Amino acid sequence: xxxxxxxxxxxxxxxxxxxxxxxxxxxxxxxxxxxxxxxxxxxxxxxxxxxxxxxxxxxxxxxxxxxxxxxxxxxxxxxxxxxxxxxxxxxxxxxxxxxxxxxxxxxxxxxxxxxxxxxxxxxxxxxxxxxxxxxxxxxxxxxxxxxxxxxxxxxxxxxxxxxxxxxxxxxxxxxxxxxxxxxxxxxxxxxxxxxxxxxxxxxxxxxxxxxxxxxxxxxxxxxxxxxxxxxxxxxxxxxxx
Numbered sequence: 001x002x003x004x005x006x007x008x009x010x011x012x013x014x015x016x017x018x019x020x021x022x023x024x025x026x027x028x029x030x031x032x033x034x035x036x037x038x039x040x041x042x043x044x045x046x047x048x049x050x051x052x053x054x055x056x057x058x059x060x061x062x063x064x065x066x067x068x069x070x071x072x073x074x075x076x077x078x079x080x081x082x083x084x085x086x087x088x089x090x091x092x093x094x095x096x097x098x099x100x101x102x103x104x105x106x107x108x109x110x111x112x113x114x115x116x117x118x119x120x121x122x123x124x125x126x127x128x129x130x131x132x133x134x135x136x137x138x139x140x141x142x143x144x145x146x147x148x149x150x151x152x153x154x155x156x157x158x159x160x161x162x163x164x165x166x167x168x169x170x171x172x173x174x175x176x177x178x179x180x181x182x183x184x185x186x187x188x189x190x191x192x193x194x195x196x197x198x199x200x201x202x203x204x205x206x207x208x209x210x211x212x213x214x215x216x217x218x219x220x221x222x223x224x225x226x227x228x229x230x231x232x233x234x235x236x237x238x239x240x241x
């Protein structure tokens with residue numbers, strides 16, 4: 001039997017998801033919601049991520065802004081529907097750091113996999129490499145792509161896939177005359193072996209889902225760690241022994 005404490009924590013945890021659902025349904029950015037509510041963008045961002053609990057005053061304000069009851073703010077649509085459908089009209093493209101991306105799920109707080117369609121611009125600027133907790137799997141839909149990962153480079157063509165530890169410095173680079181289209185699945189919780197020198201900070205090319213309007217990144221990987229030194233083709237996975 002679920003205890004009262006667990007029920008309360010579950011309802012508090014669903015508040016951020018419900019808040020994000022209401023905001024995205026109106027196609028508002030965090031800044032637009034901040035302007036209308038008088039609450040700071042950073043505070044709203046932390047509410048959506050579940051890092052902060054809303055005060056009574058904040059809940060009342062948000063209830064008035066969205067025109068919903070107080071109780072409905074703690075009842076996510078995902079709690080009553082085990083299958084999350086994202087219709088084509090709901091898949092809105094966003095842009096960040098030379099990437100155009102479309103989240104393909106709205107259930108990032110309930111499931112650990114985060115599917116995203118990404119378009120890597122062939123004119124993407126900069127050489128920054130990004131790193132964050134978790135792991136990523138990418139599948140090349142079209143175009144030519146170079147995956148720069150921890151000092152190595154991997155040339156990928158349509159139909160190729162790569163699976164890597166996203167705590168390692170990485171960057172996607174489109175090659176050729178066209179942009180590269182990629183299906184990316186991120187898992188924020190990494191099951192890979194510990195790094196010898198794990199980083200306590202994150203630097204993301206695509207904002208953490210659930211905080212799509214506010215970057216959590218603080219600094220890029222060091223130039224030495226990010227520099228590519230070798231080009232190779234992806235290796236075939238080895239069987240478990």
